[in-house]
Amino acid sequence: MWLALELSTLAGSVALFSPDGTTVAEHSLPPALRRTGALLPQIAALYRTLGRTPRQTAGVAVSIGPGSFTGLRTACTIARMLRSAIGCAVVGIPSFEVLAIAWGRTLRTAGEGPIAAVRDARRGQVYAATLRTSAPDGAWESSEVRCVAAADWLSTNDGVAAVISDDPLEKQATGWGPVGERFVRVAPSATEVARAAALRIARREFLAPNEIVPKYVRPPECEEVYEAKRAAAIAKRGP
DSSP: OEEEEEOSSSSEEEEEEOTTSOEEEEEEEOGGGOSHHHHHHHHHHHHHTTTOOGGGOOEEEEEOSSSOHHHHHHHHHHHHHHHHHHOOEEEEEOHHHHHHHHHHHHTOOTTOOOEEEEEEEETTEEEEEEEEOOSTTOOOEEOOOEEEOHHHHHTTOTTOSEEEESSOOHHHHTTSGGGGGGEEEOOOOHHHHHHHHHHHHHHTOOOOGGGOOOOOSSOOHHHHHHHHHHHHHHHHHOO
């Protein structure tokens, strides 16, 4: 049994799945349970529904970012803990790939072009990437994820079939020009993490311990504030 963690979004979830990507149990999580200490009992309860324990985990699939700083940190911490405690495997799934699978599951039609995935990065910016799928196995390929002003970035990606996000960006989308009319809200879950993980499990694309880290794209805000204060203090002291 594998454990899937989708904590990159406020609507978090955890699931147990077989190596072929079939989900056998899933549990949605309110934001209050996204801390490591609060989440572990929820995971244990999920195992109990199947008469199993976390020690029977063959591996962990984690949505690795970009997304919620707290959620990504919690998910990676749990993955590292289980790997260290029981020696299970870990696979990392780009969070925009999870979004794309959630979109494709219910909305995609044959023949459509690439899609743009965006998430609110605050300060008037979004995390953004272009994704496309053409492989027989349905794998999604993504451009580099960037932190940009949405309107500027989308103006150079007008050929996308849809702009997808799990964030409430409908109002912002009205200022994105014609491409904003293609905005679609999706709801990713641990089930999509499991589906993406199946390909990596088959290929044995497992993460080393030092690779089980969040893909923040930019430093957490607290680190940026600290560095700004540090730079100001150094400048005030002078040479």
